Amino acid sequence: MFRRAVISWVGLCLLLLFPACTPRAARPVVAPEGPEDLARRYLDAWARNDVAAQRKGLLDAPADFDAQQARWRQDLGVVASRFERPELEADDGVTAVVRFRGVHTLRGLGDWEVESRLRFERKGPRWGLRWTPEVLHPAARPGDRFGRNRSWGPRGALLDADGDPLTVPGEVIRIGVMPGRVKDRAAVASVLQAQLGVDPARVLAALNAANVQPEQFVAFIDVRPERYQQVRAVLAPVPGIFFRKKPARLTPAEGFAAHTLGRVGEVTAEALQLLGLPYQAGDVVGLSGLERAQERTLAGRPSGEVRLLRRSGDSEVLYRFDGEPGRDVRTTLRMDVQAAAEAALMDVTWPAALVAVDTSTGQVLAVASRPLGEALHRALTGRYPPGSTFKVVTAEALLANGLKPDSRVDCPLEVTAGRKRFRNFESEVLGTTTLRRAFALSCNTTFIQLESKLDPSALQDATRRFGFGVAYDVGLPSPGATFPEPRDDAERASSVMGQGRVLVTPLHMATVAAAADSGVWHAPSLLADADAGPEARLSPGTPKALRELMRAVVTEGTAKSAASVAGLMGKTGTAEFGTSVPPETHAWFVGVRGGIGFAVFVEGGGVGGRVAVPLAIRFLKALDAPGALSLKHDDAS
Structure with missing residues (x-):
């Protein structure tokens, strides 16, 4: 009886003590990220243009790393980058090489595809990226820079039903004022209205603007050469009025099919958003009429080059964008x-x-x-x-x-x-x-x-x-x-x-x-x-x-x-x-x-x-x- 009671008491103690005696679960050991993992993390940050995150995984990051990244983007006009899944090319336990392919979208040109490598070194249990300009392009070396050029070919013409041009290259005369040379603002506004229909309120507002400079040429209207010859004798003697020649696309006569043919000019923010690639700010595009509707055909595509500019002064073409000349568009107009x-x-x-x-x-x-x-x-x-x-x-x-x-x-x-x-x-x-x-x-x-x-x-x-x-x-x-x-x-x-x-x-x-x-x-x-x-x-x-x-x-x-x-x-x-x-x-x-x-x-x-x-x-x-x-x-x- 006493023996059975002792055994029961010991069993009870064991049951009460068991949770306290059970060893705690060990925390899992997190293995250091391998080269492929680090490569994905780096490329993801690059795609987001998160330079701080890019720098975080580097070994002995160059002092000017941030500046080099910014300069690369600015010099090439990079608007976006995307990367395919990187692949491990070599790994001896101390060093590793990861191959990757990137596609960089260059403003006004299109996609530039680059294949390069990320080189990693192991320091103790951890890997780090040894960054050099080779990451940007395999031909790049310290001190090199990147550059680009871009140009449009000749714009196609709008043709009539017989194939004769309705639009031809020419020039217009831009008429404006230099505020510092104006002696009588009311007289300037009055003569521009009388001769060219320019709103006087617009002229006076421009002349009175706080940010206008005395020697700044403030343009108000573009006229064809024949119209300029008609008004020059009246406008030229008025102090402050000046004339500038400007390349333009001309139709057979002033106002000829104006709404239908449309006009060209520097791309607006709205048009740039609608057109997308390969356009960029400063391009001359169709703004209305058939010039706008047929913009892609008339303009073609710009050509360009990506170049590597060596410290020695030499340069190397890394990639060419083959453009297309604009094509004529034949209308039904007679x-x-x-x-x-x-x-x-x-x-x-x-x-x-x-x-x-x-x-x-x-x-x-x-x-x-x-x-x-x-x-x-x-x-x-x-x-x-x-x-x-x-x-x-x-x-x-x-x-x-x-x-x-x-x-x-x-x-x-x-x-x-x-x-x-x-x-x-x-x-x-x-x-x-x-x-x-x-x-x-x-x-x-x-x-x-x-x-x-x-x-x-x-x-x-x-x-x-x-x-x-x-x-x-x-x-x-x-x-x-x-x-x-x-x-x-x-x-x-x-x-x-x-x-x-x-x-x-x-x-x-x-x-x-x-x-x-x-x-x-x-x-x-x-x-x-x-x-x-x-x-x-x-x-x-x-x-x-x-x-x-x-x-x-x-x-x-x-x-x-x-x-x-x-x-x-x-x-x-x-x-x-x-x-x-x-x-x-x-x-x-x-x-x-x-x-x-x-x-x-x-x-x-x-x-x-x-x-x-x-x-x-x-x-x-x-x-x-x-x-x-x-x-x-x-x-x-």
């Missing part, structure tokens, strides 16, 4: 048609546009927007109600459903649709007449009545035959035309005469006129080598009747002032907009002659027959004028 468009809008003070297209292909022959000093390319991107020019589409729907030009129709003073009254322009009443005459005189009430008897889808189908709602690539941004399904009878009646929510660009209305002539709607294009875009065929038999209706507009209708222009067919339009009473109106005329479909638009200009038609006449007369084909940079060289 020099004579574009010159005629410019002549038509020469002295127009209202915002305006004129577009001409080839009726058989949809290729854009001319496109002009005004004002020149405004960035909006309203010919391509402005969207407006087409007004009665849309009756070309409505008429096609009616003709497709059985009406003829001689069909008898009614033209009352007003009609009601969806509880809304619609009247004719200037309260015109034709009574019982023909479709031809109602179209020629643009009777709203006739077309509202006739269309209301059609299936609701008939007009919608006709719009698709004329490219409404069709996406296409012109070569520059252009949203095309939209015909939303009418929400009620009143909006349906408005849509019949090109109001409501119907919106078009002047470019698209030129294609509508062209389709009425050829019988096929072609998507427009500005680039000669572009693939053919969408197209649609009008209903059988309608093109001939449409041509008859459009000819009547000129011979006996709202465009009768153009009756002397042989072969002209067209349709006027006066499109209401805004909320004023009476409403303001845009002036339109779309026409066809000699295989050219065109649209003339004057924003807020008034009545189409009185404002747009005279511009169309001027356009066609300029196109017919002797020597219209002779404009080949004569005044730009």
Whole structure:
């Protein structure tokens, strides 16, 4: 009994003491990092441009290590580095060599691939990197530096449809002031405004700026040589005004297809971000128009070299970037048609546009927007109600459903649709007449009545035959035309005469006129080598009747002032907009002659027959004028 009790007591003691008697778990021994681990750590830090972390793993780091890294990046324009997984090449337990491959992205040039080595030494239980310039490149030695050069080849030209250049190298005259030479600031501001349209407030603000230096040349405007010759005699005597020559890309004449061709200049921060490699600050690039849209083709790629500059003064080419010269881009523009468009809008003070297209292909022959000093390319991107020019589409729907030009129709003073009254322009009443005459005189009430008897889808189908709602690539941004399904009878009646929510660009209305002539709607294009875009065929038999209706507009209708222009067919339009009473109106005329479909638009200009038609006449007369084909940079060289 006593023996059993002693044994139990001893067992209990052992149980109570066991946790205290159990030895503590030993801490794991962390093996020193090997050369490959250290190489990965070093390269990761290099990729992050973390110089402090790079230096941390070095043995006897050079005193100027940080400066060498910074100089390497700056001299080569390194913007990023990335590395493949390093590989151990040799390890004798005391020294080790790790091979690695790096790809360095050089600003404005591209990727430079370098294979080199990291050399490690063991000091006691630990490894360290023995750094030399060989890490940067296997050919580099202490005291060497890196350098680079870079250059663009000649920029390609924008060509017309015949292959003749629309842009050529030349020079402009930059006009500005030296603040320290100015005697009368108000006089300087006044003469620059009077002769060149420079905002006086801009001039005075520049002259009064706190950071402007007395002998600093402050530029305000660049002008072509011919314009400079016109204003020099007035500007030169004014103290403080100076002139500087500057290389430039010139078009055949001042303002010639300005919005379409665009301009070049030093790359902006926004453009640089969009363009990316191989561009860098200071590059001259396309800033607008086709110069911007075709930048990659026109500019090509820059060439360059990475060089190792020896302490001895010698240098060695480590890598070459093979550039590409810029390539020409052929447009569809015809020099004579574009010159005629410019002549038509020469002295127009209202915002305006004129577009001409080839009726058989949809290729854009001319496109002009005004004002020149405004960035909006309203010919391509402005969207407006087409007004009665849309009756070309409505008429096609009616003709497709059985009406003829001689069909008898009614033209009352007003009609009601969806509880809304619609009247004719200037309260015109034709009574019982023909479709031809109602179209020629643009009777709203006739077309509202006739269309209301059609299936609701008939007009919608006709719009698709004329490219409404069709996406296409012109070569520059252009949203095309939209015909939303009418929400009620009143909006349906408005849509019949090109109001409501119907919106078009002047470019698209030129294609509508062209389709009425050829019988096929072609998507427009500005680039000669572009693939053919969408197209649609009008209903059988309608093109001939449409041509008859459009000819009547000129011979006996709202465009009768153009009756002397042989072969002209067209349709006027006066499109209401805004909320004023009476409403303001845009002036339109779309026409066809000699295989050219065109649209003339004057924003807020008034009545189409009185404002747009005279511009169309001027356009066609300029196109017919002797020597219209002779404009080949004569005044730009």
